[in-house]
Amino acid sequence: MSTLFRGVHLLELDGDRGMSPATDVLVAGERIAAVGPDAAALAPADARVIDGHGKLLMPGLINAHFHSPVNHMKGRLDSLPLEIFMLYESPALEALRPTPREAYIRTQLACAEMLKTGVTAVQDDAFFIPEPTADIIDAVMQAYADSGIRVSLALDEPNLPELDKLPFLKELLPADLRAELAKPRAFGMESLLGMYHHLISRWHGAENGRLRAAVSCSAPQRVSIDYFHALDDLSRRHGLPFYAHMLETKLQRVLGHERFDGRSLIRYVSDLGLLSSRMNIIHAIWVDEDDLDRIARAGSVIAHNPISNLRLGSGVMPFRAIRKRGIPICLGTDEAIADDAVNMWAVAKMAGLIHNIAGPDYESWPHAREILDGLLRGGARAMGLQDELGLIAPGRLADLTLVDLDTLAFSPLNDLHRQLVYCENGSSVVLTMVAGRIVFDDGRLTTLDEPALRAEARELFAARAPALRTAAQAAERLLPFYRAMYAKAAASDVGMNRWVGDAGPRH
Structure with missing residues (x-):
């Protein structure tokens, strides 16, 4: 199965632009097959075409x-x-x-x-x-x-x-x-x-x-x-x-x-x-x-x-x-x-x-x-996959995230890098692809039934609550001694301080 992203912007970490001009990306099987003007010409007739205008395609x-x-x-x-x-x-x-x-x-x-x-x-x-x-x-x-x-x-x-x-x-x-x-x-x-x-x-x-x-x-x-x-x-x-x-x-x-x-x-x-x-x-x-x-x-x-x-x-x-x-x-x-x-x-x-x-x-x-x-x-x-992930380029694994730039996080778009880090919370993600397979699309997970998952999780782990309470009670026996250990370590001089403010509790 092939997927063609049409008219997407690509995230650029190097240089000052932040993202590329609109371009095309072809995914064939698990990998990126082509990036740029040749991508559309190389796409097979049965490729799924995704309109990427106004969207950012970035590594997952x-x-x-x-x-x-x-x-x-x-x-x-x-x-x-x-x-x-x-x-x-x-x-x-x-x-x-x-x-x-x-x-x-x-x-x-x-x-x-x-x-x-x-x-x-x-x-x-x-x-x-x-x-x-x-x-x-x-x-x-x-x-x-x-x-x-x-x-x-x-x-x-x-x-x-x-x-x-x-x-x-x-x-x-x-x-x-x-x-x-x-x-x-x-x-x-x-x-x-x-x-x-x-x-x-x-x-x-x-x-x-x-x-x-x-x-x-x-x-x-x-x-x-x-x-x-x-x-x-x-x-x-x-x-x-x-x-x-x-x-x-x-x-x-x-x-x-x-x-x-x-x-x-x-x-x-x-x-x-x-x-x-x-x-x-x-x-x-x-x-x-x-x-x-x-x-x-x-x-x-x-x-x-x-x-x-x-x-x-x-x-x-x-x-x-x-x-x-x-x-x-x-x-x-x-x-x-x-x-x-x-x-x-x-x-x-x-x-x-x-x-x-x-x-x-x-x-x-x-x-x-x-x-x-x-x-x-x-x-x-x-992960030891620096030659496979983290970059959109031909031959790389197609682990990709499509971000809608027409959202509040990017309106107006002043600086893409800063707004990705400081403004985005995940709600602008419209598509997720792993190894060329679309696993999240248009607000829906394609690989699992999320409502059924949530319902089963609530039922299963409500039944686990007594065991968790028992475990918490067991911890109480050790708590005074662990508190004393923590306080003693906190009061020790180790030649540095990584806490904000003072060096922590004292005896």
Whole structure:
């Protein structure tokens, strides 16, 4: 099937125009076949013709960091520091084990929201409660297959006990709770690698390459060195992105002093020889100059999640210091429970604004073009698909978003780049195409029944409410000790401050 876009403007990130004069784009199969005056002549007689006059055709948006398993929990929690937030978000309780249908539906909820707003690809760093199983992995991947979106999915699973992941708890906890949190995880390294074998052998490259695997250590302090190396070996052998949360919070900076001989998590990973161009370093807020130099030398990508960072009070990432080193930046929503939406336009706007309060040097504040670069090219680079996505050109994959410029967001049209970042919220998206297939058109998803999806989600997860309340009650036992741990870390001197205002609570 071929599609001909007639008279569209193309987004231009380089140069001063912002967009091209009206032109034609031909899509044949999964790829862009021609751009320019020859496109119409090359179109077959049965090609679908889309009138693009007054519209902008741009590469599809890429959500470069996401966790699908809590997509049904948006709005459930107050803003809390990450380490306390996780007590309520992801306790490894049997009562929270999903059915395959629940996993399928919660994943499709996110797909619907993303496709309707022009997101064509997502990196899902999926954690599984209480552990990954083949049937739940299959349900999640089948949801992505049926939705039509492009995905790279990893299994975000630690293999160390809770007590080893966090500072100060050994001295703060009473003996009974300390023993409970010191228990080894029943689902160990070999079991996790078995689940990766299933993911890669069953799903990597499925749907003609639209579905792909990635690997994740969750965070370096949450896994053993042997498992970390085994994941890196999988990443290297199969050419997979490697996801790792690093220095998201001040507490994680403090942990380096207690557990890693004063080294930051970045330096620890670097010393292990595991920083690489395949690695997506997620958040990178509490980084110092040495950390950034190491990231730059390794060629790693940083995944910036500004709304989640604010929701969890994690701090403000040093955007300009990262850009100055040429480190690629991609953008993500993080999980729906820490963003409360899966809308990349909101992420782009926040990324364009939050760094303006980092300091008074306004010439160092982000420019709209830099934000769009992260949203498109940065995301493609993070996925390892920089030669396939992020640009409209012959031979590239046809992951495309059509934006109506005759909307309030662009009326009047003063500067396209700025209005895409600061004015658009997704409502101007009129068509989304993934691998040459139209998945959203004229206000309707073509791959799923959205009203039926919403209705089933309401029914399924209303029945889950008692289990979620039970999980919240279980967290209350640990809350006083986690609060004390957080306060102690917040009061520590780590030689930097990434919070706006003072350095946080004191004893």
